[in-house]
Amino acid sequence: MTALARLDHVSRRFGSVTALDDVSLEIHPGAILGLLGPNGAGKSTLLSLLTGQRTPSSGTVSIFDGSPRDYRNRQGLGSTPQETALPPTLRVGEVIDFVGAHFENRVPRDELADEFGLRDLLRRQTGALSGGQKRRLSVALAFVGRPRLVLLDEPTTGLDVDARRTLWDAVRRQHDAGSTVVVTSHYLEEIEALAERVVVMGGGRVIADDALGAVLQRVGIRQVSLSSPDIDRIAALPGVARFEATDDAGSSDSPSATFYAQDSDALIRELVRSDIRFADLTVRGASLEEAFLALTDDAKELRR
Ligand SMILES: Nc1ncnc2c1ncn2[C@@H]1O[C@H](COP(=O)(O)OP(=O)(O)OP(=O)(O)O)[C@@H](O)[C@H]1O
Numbered sequence: 249m250t251a252l253a254r255l256d257h258v259s260r261r262f263g264s265v266t267a268l269d270d271v272s273l274e275i276h277p278g279a280i281l282g283l284l285g286p287n288g289a290g291k292s293t294l295l296s297l298l299t300g301q302r303t304p305s306s307g308t309v310s311i312f313d314g315s316p317r318d319y320r321n322r323q324g325l326g327s328t329p330q331e332t333a334l335p336p337t338l339r340v341g342e343v344i345d346f347v348g349a350h351f352e353n354r355v356p357r358d359e360l361a362d363e364f365g366l367r368d369l370l371r372r373q374t375g376a377l378s379g380g381q382k383r384r385l386s387v388a389l390a391f392v393g394r395p396r397l398v399l400l401d402e403p404t405t406g407l408d409v410d411a412r413r414t415l416w417d418a419v420r421r422q423h424d425a426g427s428t429v430v431v432t433s434h435y436l437e438e439i440e441a442l443a444e445r446v447v448v449m450g451g452g453r454v455i456a457d458d459a460l461g462a463v464l465q466r467v468g469i470r471q472v473s474l475s476s477p478d479i480d481r482i483a484a485l486p487g488v489a490r491f492e493a494t495d496d497a498g499s500s501d502s503p504s505a506t507f508y509a510q511d512s513d514a515l516i517r518e519l520v521r522s523d524i525r526f527a528d529l530t531v532r533g534a535s536l537e538e539a540f541l542a543l544t545d546d547a548k549e550l551r552r
Pocket residue numbers: 262265266267285286287288289290291292293294434
């Protein structure tokens with residue numbers, strides 16, 4: 249199958265910062281691809297290379313087997329502008345026509361407006377739109393040229409739950425109609441709702457690239473907190489992905505720590521079996537940020 253887009257050993261540096269570090273990735277027609285990662289992971293930089301806004305420091309980037317810097321190759325590409333890029337005095341309908349005019353086979357204004365719930369706003373100046381309406385327009389604009397590949401950078405940040413769902417439905421309909429979609433997000437919920445394949449990025453590298461279910465299992469990490477005089481022995485138990493000392497003074501005089509493990513039940517069974525003394529045990533789900541950290545540490549282990 250021919251890839252719609254390809255990164256081959258791509259690095260991108262900004263001065264002393266390495267935003268992308270030897271990334272190789274292929275995007276094939278079909279599945280919605282979720283690009284997930286904490287702040288600064290390199291997601292936006294990766295998208296800016298695909299849209300041709302930036303060039304790699306090393307390695308090669310192609311879309312539709314050509315350079316993203318060539319506007320002819322970008323005919324098949326759609327992406328969301330930053331919301332601040334909408335000219336505030338232009339009306340919604342005018343912006344749709346302005347962007348649409350750059351494409352050979354554009355979606356008519358009313359059809360696009362209906363698809364994204366913008367029909368009643370066509371005559372409104374974009375400066376007078378709410379944050380949610382601006383996001384909806386930005387995402388709609390990505391689809392105006394009937395693109396084969398669409399890049400959505402955090403499409404629903406700042407939207408409430410209803411607005412988010414409405415936008416996801418519209419994106420799914422566009423995907424069903426034939427567009428391949430790449431969506432970046434901080435929200436696991438968003439990726440779960442949309443994506444079939446998930447690429448997790450951390451520190452400029454791809455640290456997981458798999459089907460949604462497999463990645464969810466890997467980020468489904470739990471936190472086990474306790475106090476014990478033997479923190480180091482607990483850290484060495486099987487299943488501990490990472491641990492950190494904590495300051496909370498427990499009821500005992502022993503130091504406290506938090507351990508991250510995929511299977512907290514198994515870890516606690518090991519703990520009891522090992523006869524290590526402990527107190528103040530609590531278990532809770534880790535946040536996505538914490539799960540990313542554990543995944544990043546896994547990746548470092550693998551590279552050692
Ligand atoms: N123009 C730039 N000049 C200097 N550093 C930059 C520039 N653009 C990005 N960076 C740095 O590159 C790294 C990756 O940034 P990038 O915006 O790609 O991450 P991200 O995963 O999209 O983050 P976020 O989720 O916060 O948008 C960060 O350390 C960032 O500070």
